[in-house]
Amino acid sequence: MPLKAEIEPIFFVDAMLGNIARKLRLLGYDSQYFSDIYDEKLIDNARKEKRIIISKDEELIKKAQKLGMRSVHIIKEDEVEQFLEIINIINLKRIQINRDTARCPKCNSVTKSVDKDIIKEKIPQGVLKLNDKFWICKHCNQIYWEGTHIKNLQEFVGKVNERLQQSIRR
Template sequence: MPLKTESEPIFFVDAMLGNIARKLRLLGYDSQYFSDIDDEKLIDSARKEKRIIISKDEELIKKAQKLGMRSIHITREEEVEEFLEIINSVNLKRIQINGNIARCPKCNSLTESVDKEIIKERIPQGVLKSNDKFWICKCCNQVYWEGTHIKNLQEFVGKVNERLQQSIK
């Protein structure tokens, strides 16, 4: 099992950035997200849970800063660049895909690996044949496999890491 340190950042992702929230969750980062939430509620909840706010909304960022809360202001339009803005603000130790630590992209809960036999009724035949590893969300029961769970993210993570390498050189 991978080690989880206490200091791992947790996030509250603003409504406009659903794709970022899903990617952070798949990478194993606890990221709260609601597609519809007002600033006051978001700030309140982030403050209680000590979450770092990620937002494109300058007003929201200013409010958070006034309250002494950690926040990351996203200014770019392109997803790889947006992700790099996050990485530059907080030191994310892993930008890698690992099904065993991924969180459910739908609800942010932890997932666990599940035996094929148990979920076979719920999965299309073709998927069952071509996959051996499956995960299930502990909260919403959504089943994932490499096709959706991991491979979609692989290219993105590749690009992010490439850009990180370039910036080190």
């Protein structure tokens, strides 16, 4: 099967892997996720939208493979390791945080930069003082800034990239 490297991969993340779904979204990857969904429905939806299934559930992976669907079977417990399992199979073009491409970790929708003045009423004073750049989800209107979750993600991304470098050097 030829790899369509130019097409950005899109995912359907299994219910057990919410943290992975949120990270993929923040990194800009369209990742469908529901905390409560039947295997059949997940497979059906993923198939219709040509999404790659990411799951820890061996049965689900087997079903997907039988149908000729692309999937990533997650085995490891550690999130850095889990991300490396994904990268091992799917060529992710970027593993970096970019406010322009980040998707909403809550709802998977695209986000856009928003002027501080427009949202100042909705944000705690302390946050306003410390931050100049904000962005907002076009769907659920959640507002984001470079807070702790971005710092944590940056750390995570650093660890993943470090591991990738190590495997290249080997």
